[in-house]
Amino acid sequence: MVEVKLHDIGEGMTEGEIIQYFINVGDRVKDDQPLVEVQTDKMTAELPSPAAGVVKEIIVRPGENVSVGTTLLTIESDQLLQFDPPMKTNQKRPQTIDTTILNKGKIILAAPYTRKIARDLGVNIEEVEGTGPAGRILDEDVLRHVNKKKPQITSAEPTEAVQSGEDVTIPFKGRRKQIAAKMTKSLYTIPHVTHFEEADVTNLLQLTKNLKQEGNYISVAAFFIKAVQLTLKEFPVFNAVLDEENEVIRLKKNYNIGVAVDSEQGLVVPVIHNVENKTIKEINTKMKFLIKKSQENNLTRNDITDGTFTISNVGPLGSIAATPIINYPETALIAFHKAKKRPTVVNDEIVIRSMMNLSMSFDHRVADGARAVAFTNRFVQLIENPSRMLVELM
Template sequence: MVEVKFSDIGEGMNEGEIIHYFVKVGDEVNVDQPLVELQTDKMVAEIPAPAAGKIKNIHYDAGDVVTVGTVLMEIENNREKASSSDEMEEQHATATKEYSRFKMNKPKHKKFDRVLAAPYTRKIARDNDVDIETIQGTGPSGRVTEEDVLLVANQTSSSSEEGFSQTQVDVVDNEQETLGDTIPYKGIRKQTGIKLSHSLNTIPHVTHFDEADVTNLLEFRNELKESGENISVASFFVKAIVIALKEFRIFNAQLDEENEVIHLLKDYNIGIATNTKEGLLVPVINDVDQKSIRTISTEMKALTVKAQEGKITSDDMKQGTFTVNNVGPLGGIAATPIINHPQTGIMTFHKTKKRPVITDDDEIVIRSIMTLSFSFDHRVADGAESIAFVNRFIDLIESPKKLLLELI
């Protein structure tokens, strides 16, 4: 028997929810044929067949949550079935017959009789009770897109509503009045909840609140914009974070409790907390210390769009060492962000407001003030270190020229 396991498909992904099986017991499968689709806290992934043969056992149901290393099903491969000489001869005859049929039909396209579609698109189809295999895709090479699925779903919904009796409407209304509305707690939302709960239960969080005068930075950004450089404000924050992290390495670290050591990480990979319709995702910009502010801005925008379109992959979210969260455009002046375990810190940028400020010369001026929240692991660092780290970050963004000097 060949075991089909839920293998480790990304850093930190230790469990996932079984969304859908593409096969059932007794089905014949080929090598690399998709068998099952799972939802982790970061992505939807398909597990392919490691060998050709017949599905003998399926150990879990759709909706079950399984951990990495779990055996999901077993395949009786062709060599096991051909254990006797008679079976060997029969298999050879069958293979010869199939090969002849293959030569006559001359297939040139799909390896499996399935339409081309991304796992996320297939999920949308299942959620809307649409048979994706019947859809003619409009994407490249006939790929079925999200728009194709939603178009069919809307057409089906309209047809169903026309034939919906008043009695059925009354029943539904009565059930809603009794039970109230519900939102499925599964997929990315559920996995994120599990991970955040683990972080809070494991890490003693401390949150430091502060504020920064970003007037000079905003003016500098506007100058760049007028010259044709459309750089996001958050990209300046990310670069300043990395400069501060290189001076306060304790916050670019991971605690290894088992071996009783704190690893000061040599890479500076910044996770960008991104709000999507499916839940919170954290794509990562790698090697930020080696990249220009222009490059950081470009990559940040691309990753945000990719996450919001449901096209993010596990590779996009690996090996983060520190996380930032820019909620300023949404509003709010403070929060207590939860650390992305096993990292040591996370910083959130809040709303910027114009406020009267008293200068050292006792003059009142109007300045743009941004509030920020920095949560850190108190097992790894202390309050004094957090204050010094945040002060260094503020110093860099309040004086963009100092920030530029650090890049030379």
């Protein structure tokens, strides 16, 4: 009997939620055939069959959260079978993306976590009106639908209070719970120190504006990522992982920059690998591609692994400061906040410049404050004077 267990399908994964099975007990499966869809804190993935045979038992039911190493189902492999049951001719593999096609031809767009909220609240997701892009159903759409369905209690007596009904609850499990576990581990394992700095991004904003007019749509964030990589090259201690067991700090040879993305399923950090070998334009293209995959919940294991440093560009949301939690087991994370025009002294004169705050959290076991200050000073030099960055790339 072959046991199919939940294995680590993502860096640092400890548990996952079973979303759906593509097979039933008694079905014949082929080697490497997708068996079950699992959601972790970062992605949704399929687990393939380790052998050909017949499904004998499904142990863990959809909706349950289980730890890595848990047996999900068992398969009697062909080596043990005395006969060859015929495959069901009418069996079709369910959809593995977050789109359900109904018999009426209607397409329902909803993330797995949103569907889970609907199931837990007893809501038929087909009845929910989506307000997201292309009619996608959001978490709040499900909650709004629940509130609409609640009976409105009124009273014939003016003096009686109108009952407000029960509180609506959101399940704290699946990706949300896994994100919480990872953040807790990072905060209680790493002694965080956050260094704050400001940068004049006037020249950089003008450069991106000029490029846009020429037909080159390159995000400011792409310049940030390249500037981070160039700065890490000078300060490799921040592109490192602390290996306490072997009592060494491992300086990573590649610069794999993670980009924090706020998706409907929660915070995810897709990684742009080998930034040192990419142009700013290539970084921009890859970044947009990964953000799109994040928002569509289509990230693969390769998209989220082997990060060496993380950035969080929260400026577009309006942030002015933060104390970011490091993406364990990395050594540092830098957050970029809202760029705002304000009076600034330049050459003893008060001028209006676009100023941006940044926050850098780092592991105080690995680096000291002086190195963090030197790091941010160098980074600021590069983005305040984009021409210096171009010189570095020659």
